[in-house]
Amino acid sequence: MSAPFAVSECRVCGYVAYPPRILCPVCAASDWKRRLTENGIVTELTVRRPVSKRRQLPSGNWLDQEETRLAAVQSDAGVRIVARVPAGVEIGDRVKLTQMASTAIALPGQVVEARPAGDGGSAAAAGGGDGAAAGDGAAADPIVAPLSDYPGRTAS
Amino acid sequence: MAEQHTRARIVGAGETPYQRHPSTERRTETFIAEAVVAALGDAGIARDEVDGFGVASFSLGPDHAIDLTWKLGMTIRWVMEDTNGGASGINMLQHAIRAIEAGDAETIVLAAGDRMEKREFHLMTDRYNRVARDYMAPLPLNGPNALFAFLTERYGRQHGLEREDFACVPLAQRDWATRNPGAVYRAPMALQDYLDSVPIAPPLTRYDCVPIVSGGDAIVVTTEERAAKLNRPSVGVRAIRSLFNDDHQDGDGVNTGFAKLRDGLWDAAGVRPEDVDAAFIYDDYPVMVLVQLGDLGLIPAMDVKRYLHKTLLEDRFPVNTSGGQLSAGQAGAAGGLHGLVEAVRQLRGEAGERQVDGAELALATGYGMVLYTHGSSHNAAILERVA
Numbered sequence: 001m002s003a004p005f006a007v008s009e010c011r012v013c014g015y016v017a018y019p020p021r022i023l024c025p026v027c028a029a030s031d032w033k034r035r036l037t038e039n040g041i042v043t044e045l046t047v048r049r050p051v052s053k054r055r056q057l058p059s060g061n062w063l064d065q066e067e068t069r070l071a072a073v074q075s076d077a078g079v080r081i082v083a084r085v086p087a088g089v090e091i092g093d094r095v096k097l098t099q100m101a102s103t104a105i106a107l108p109g110q111v112v113e114a115r116p117a118g119d120g121g122s123a124a125a126a127g128g129g130d131g132a133a134a135g136d137g138a139a140a141d142p143i144v145a146p147l148s149d150y151p152g153r154t155a156s
Numbered sequence: 157m158a159e160q161h162t163r164a165r166i167v168g169a170g171e172t173p174y175q176r177h178p179s180t181e182r183r184t185e186t187f188i189a190e191a192v193v194a195a196l197g198d199a200g201i202a203r204d205e206v207d208g209f210g211v212a213s214f215s216l217g218p219d220h221a222i223d224l225t226w227k228l229g230m231t232i233r234w235v236m237e238d239t240n241g242g243a244s245g246i247n248m249l250q251h252a253i254r255a256i257e258a259g260d261a262e263t264i265v266l267a268a269g270d271r272m273e274k275r276e277f278h279l280m281t282d283r284y285n286r287v288a289r290d291y292m293a294p295l296p297l298n299g300p301n302a303l304f305a306f307l308t309e310r311y312g313r314q315h316g317l318e319r320e321d322f323a324c325v326p327l328a329q330r331d332w333a334t335r336n337p338g339a340v341y342r343a344p345m346a347l348q349d350y351l352d353s354v355p356i357a358p359p360l361t362r363y364d365c366v367p368i369v370s371g372g373d374a375i376v377v378t379t380e381e382r383a384a385k386l387n388r389p390s391v392g393v394r395a396i397r398s399l400f401n402d403d404h405q406d407g408d409g410v411n412t413g414f415a416k417l418r419d420g421l422w423d424a425a426g427v428r429p430e431d432v433d434a435a436f437i438y439d440d441y442p443v444m445v446l447v448q449l450g451d452l453g454l455i456p457a458m459d460v461k462r463y464l465h466k467t468l469l470e471d472r473f474p475v476n477t478s479g480g481q482l483s484a485g486q487a488g489a490a491g492g493l494h495g496l497v498e499a500v501r502q503l504r505g506e507a508g509e510r511q512v513d514g515a516e517l518a519l520a521t522g523y524g525m526v527l528y529t530h531g532s533s534h535n536a537a538i539l540e541r542v543a
């Protein structure tokens with residue numbers, strides 16, 4: 001169901017990317033490694049109104065009839081993450097980031113959940129849409145394969 | 157460092173009336189085609205004089221610009237299709253001006269439009285880009301409202317603003333809309349109406365979010381020489397600047413690329429922010445109107461609160477005099493041309509009941525294309541009346 005949350009880090013200059021990029025915006029390298037990012041701070045928060053009619057979109061994603069609590073989280077790695085949060089989490093809270101399976105089968109999609117840091121991470125606390133059971137916990141690896149022969153790469 | 161002012165003119169503007177629930181036979185191409193015909197009629201230019209065509213739309217597919225060229229019976233030597241949403245109108249204008257200056261085309265029609273209802277809107281956001289599909293929709297985000305709730309919260313914190321302050325943007329624009337028969341929201345709105353409106357993604361409520369409509373917009377751009385023969389006021393473009401992906405989504409989304417293009421824009425135009433008689437600011441959300449006005453230098457000393465209550469609400473400085481997208485409606489990609497169409501009407505003195513006296517110089521902006529947390533695309537044009 002869930003996996004540790006990871007971002008991409010440039011092996012050359014250390015730039016942190018999420019979602020992943022192809023070339024590093026700072027040094028133009030294409031050599032990325034996976035970096036686990038456990039925690040962050042909630043900087044903004046909202047509760048998105050439900051849609052009136054639940055339906056599935058062509059991509060496989062669902063428009064949700066549940067209202068969803070969403071937050072902007074400043075991760076310890078530095079990059080800002082958009083995450084789903086359970087009730088009880090407020091602005092300023094320190095949270096643990098977890099990568100959930102997409103709600104749609106056969107999609108590379110990923111959902112970030114931010115639960116109170118130190119929380120054991122029970123599934124109940126995660127709330128989550130009813131479609132969350134579809135799909136396996138092994139969400140797509142966000143790392144992009146290196147473009148080893150990219151000619152524009154510059155050292156910096 | 158001032159450059160030559162551009163040597164092309166906008167000589168016509170047209171809008172297909174915005175509709176909430178169009179009948180089924182009115183397709184995206186219908187809305188765009190009607191706007192093209194209206195803009196050419198306004199310009200007094202025959203279809204067969206057109207030799208360039210540019211279009212922006214989220215829902216024209218599987219057709220493209222060339223299919224529409226054929227269906228409109230045009231033979232052209234310059235074609236363009238723009239996918240940059242709220243920044244598409246000014247982007248197309250920037251390209252069209254250069255094409256006309258270079259002689260690649262003489263008379264270009266730029267159009268945008270969408271048939272857009274709830275279903276089409278969700279389809280659009282679902283296929284907006286890979287990140288929207290793979291990272292946002294599964295949350296489920298259900299469109300961009302939550303992201304702009306974050307930006308509103310953040311901007312409010314930076315400038316000490318509450319809902320009563322943000323309210324000034326939709327309230328002032330609604331007041332303009334009461335004098336625009338083409339706006340879908342025309343009923344006068346009071347502060348209490350705004351405060352009582354349905355929460356969408358707090359702090360955003362219904363009146364912070366654009367009503368989704370179907371419609372189309374178009375403008376006609378031609379050479380100075382051709383414009384002079386039309387014997388009517390036209391609109392010149394003193395300067396135009398764009399900036400894309402300047403912060404790689406690492407910024408806070410409320411201090412934007414507009415601040416980086418600002419000096420180049422005003423220097424090239426040879427005027428200052430305080431010279432502007434009216435502003436047409438891409439208004440997907442009230443917070444973005446403030447962000448753009450501030451970053452482009454129109455809010456003195458960045459006293460946002462005073463600007464909101466005094467300049468916008470009390471003095472009625474003309475911003476988005478059609479009511480903007482917040483009151484007139486957002487017809488998909490036509491939102492990127494809506495402000496230009498209204499700017500042309502104002503500068504030519506043809507805005508009817510809502511005409512701004514002595515409108516000579518205007519600012520128009522485009523903004524959009526959220527890549528992850530906020531918009532990536534910024535552009536702005538300084539427009540002037542040419543008698």
Ligand SMILES: [Zn+2]
Pocket residue numbers: 010011012013014015024025026027028029
């Ligand atoms: Zn790098």
